[in-house]
Amino acid sequence: MAHTIVIFGASGDLTSRKLVPALYNLLRAGSLPPQTRIVGFSRTPLSDDEWRASLRESTTRHVEGGPPDDDTWSRFAAGIHYQPGDIGRVADLESLRERLAALERGAAASRVYYLATAPQFYEPVVAGLGALGMADESTGPRRVVVEKPFGTDLETARTLNTHLHGVFHERQIFRIDHYLGKESVQNILALRFANTIFEPVWNRRYIDHVQITVAEEVRVGRRGGYYDTAGVLRDMFQNHLLQLLMVTAMEAPVRFEATAVRNEKVKVLEAIPAFRGDDVANAGVAGQYRGYLAEPGVAPGSQTPTFGAIRLEIDNWRWQGVPFYLRSGKAMSCRTTQIVIGFRQPPLELFNAGRRTFHREANRLVVQIQPAEGIQLHFHTKVPGAGMRLRLTDLEFSYSREFAGRIPEAYEPLLLDVMQGDASLFARADEVEQSWKVIDPFVREWAAPRQPVPVYEPGNWGPHESDAWMAAQGRTWFDQCPVLT
Ligand code: BG6
Numbered sequence: 300m301a302h303t304i305v306i307f308g309a310s311g312d313l314t315s316r317k318l319v320p321a322l323y324n325l326l327r328a329g330s331l332p333p334q335t336r337i338v339g340f341s342r343t344p345l346s347d348d349e350w351r352a353s354l355r356e357s358t359t360r361h362v363e364g365g366p367p368d369d370d371t372w373s374r375f376a377a378g379i380h381y382q383p384g385d386i387g388r389v390a391d392l393e394s395l396r397e398r399l400a401a402l403e404r405g406a407a408a409s410r411v412y413y414l415a416t417a418p419q420f421y422e423p424v425v426a427g428l429g430a431l432g433m434a435d436e437s438t439g440p441r442r443v444v445v446e447k448p449f450g451t452d453l454e455t456a457r458t459l460n461t462h463l464h465g466v467f468h469e470r471q472i473f474r475i476d477h478y479l480g481k482e483s484v485q486n487i488l489a490l491r492f493a494n495t496i497f498e499p500v501w502n503r504r505y506i507d508h509v510q511i512t513v514a515e516e517v518r519v520g521r522r523g524g525y526y527d528t529a530g531v532l533r534d535m536f537q538n539h540l541l542q543l544l545m546v547t548a549m550e551a552p553v554r555f556e557a558t559a560v561r562n563e564k565v566k567v568l569e570a571i572p573a574f575r576g577d578d579v580a581n582a583g584v585a586g587q588y589r590g591y592l593a594e595p596g597v598a599p600g601s602q603t604p605t606f607g608a609i610r611l612e613i614d615n616w617r618w619q620g621v622p623f624y625l626r627s628g629k630a631m632s633c634r635t636t637q638i639v640i641g642f643r644q645p646p647l648e649l650f651n652a653g654r655r656t657f658h659r660e661a662n663r664l665v666v667q668i669q670p671a672e673g674i675q676l677h678f679h680t681k682v683p684g685a686g687m688r689l690r691l692t693d694l695e696f697s698y699s700r701e702f703a704g705r706i707p708e709a710y711e712p713l714l715l716d717v718m719q720g721d722a723s724l725f726a727r728a729d730e731v732e733q734s735w736k737v738i739d740p741f742v743r744e745w746a747a748p749r750q751p752v753p754v755y756e757p758g759n760w761g762p763h764e765s766d767a768w769m770a771a772q773g774r775t776w777f778d779q780c781p782v783l784t
Contacts, residue, residue: 308416309339315357321710429466480709523596583609
């Protein structure tokens with residue numbers, strides 16, 4: 300069956316930086332299903348050829364391995380079409396419907412409507428598609444992809460879900476979080492559930508705490524207008540960090556398919572107890588990098604956090620009493636996304652007679668998701684020579700050393716999944732609502748800070764309050780970056 304991918308917001312950044320390069324890479328790798336068309340829709344008046352030319356130029360900048368060669372590009376460009384129009388005008392959506400019908404020539408085709416617009420247009424597009432019968436599946440599957448941000452809090456997320464469900468069935472809705480398309484995020488599932496050696500220790504008996512860090516060197520830059528209303532909690536925690544938390548903490552699904560996987564993920568969020576009273580103030584630290592207030596689009600005196608660290612508990616049999624520390628920031632010392640499983644100390648200090656407490660670091664399993672993908676296991680070894688001197692050493696697995704070839708960009712497998720109707724790696728309605736339930740108390744608390752938001756120097760690991768907060772809990776952040784290169 301042919302596929303038509305309709306991109307709303309075709310002249311936007313996401314389309315040129317991520318979506319089209321991902322589709323091009325799929326075609327180049329021979330993975331894009333034959334007869335796939337891409338139809339762009341946005342207000343900018345362009346012809347098919349003008350859009351193709353502008354995409355060729357942007358794709359050249361955003362794909363690895365040099366500019367597209369003429370042959371591959373002409374095969375790709377032959378499937379690219381453009382329809383100018385205003386989302387808010389019914390007549391323009393009707394023209395789009397006619398254009399799609401003409402391109403599909405009455406043959407069965409699966410359609411993906413990709414909402415790559417600003418979020419305020421999600422509802423009008425969905426309403427328009429519904430009113431014009433474009434969600435009807437009599438000539439092939441109809442699916443809609445909704446980008447983040449999915450709402451700005453629980454209430455707006457619920458409203459958006461209600462609008463979507465007014466037109467599409469849940470099985471047709473794909474809420475995308477590109478972190479789930481990253482190879483090493485999916486590998487956490489393989490690590491945990493394709494092996495027997497990790498699962499027996501993956502619980503409160505052996506694990507002291509878990510740290511999930513997404514550190515970025517970049518600053519807010521040109522995105523100040525958006526970022527100042529979002530802040531780090533909405534931009535990174537509600538989606539990417541909670542997704543990482545869910546795959547780290549979930550139980551094994553009964554089978555590897557969308558409903559079973561997503562059931563287990565939601566249960567993790569459901570097990571996070573609600574915060575009461577002052578608890579939320581003590582369960583996190585915010586920060587803002589020096590210089591943020593000078594970024595274009597940022598309100599004078601803004602208190603928006605660009606850094607956050609929060610502690611969540613998961614009250615179930617596996618995790619009760621094990622804190623999960625989630626941390627993310629812009630203008631940090633280096634770019635890394637990593638999950639650090641911090642194990643308990645052994646029951647007895649055997650190698651330091653007379654001491655009851657440990658002065659050695661405990662075992663760790665570090666899953667590095669980016670910049671380089673891989674895993675490191677930290678454990679103690681005897682230093683050769685006399686006496687029982689110990690040193691922390693590691694076992695390492697690196698994707699690039701193990702596997703030849705390029706690692707696909709996150710959008711590539713996700714776009715294929717949508718085309719094939721596999722929703723395993725997409726957020727379900729209840730999942731996004733639960734994630735807002737977890738994050739909303741922090742958003743409210745940090746929006747009305749009791750003290751000015753702590754400032755940190757760019758190039759640090761957030762404000763020193765974050766280290767002090769960790770130390771007060773008897774722990775230290777794992778600030779090595781990157782552990783794998
Ligand atoms: C986006 C955020 O969702 O994720 C950005 O809006 C952030 O602020 C980006 O920079 C990080 O994605 P990645 O894949 O570069 O880690």
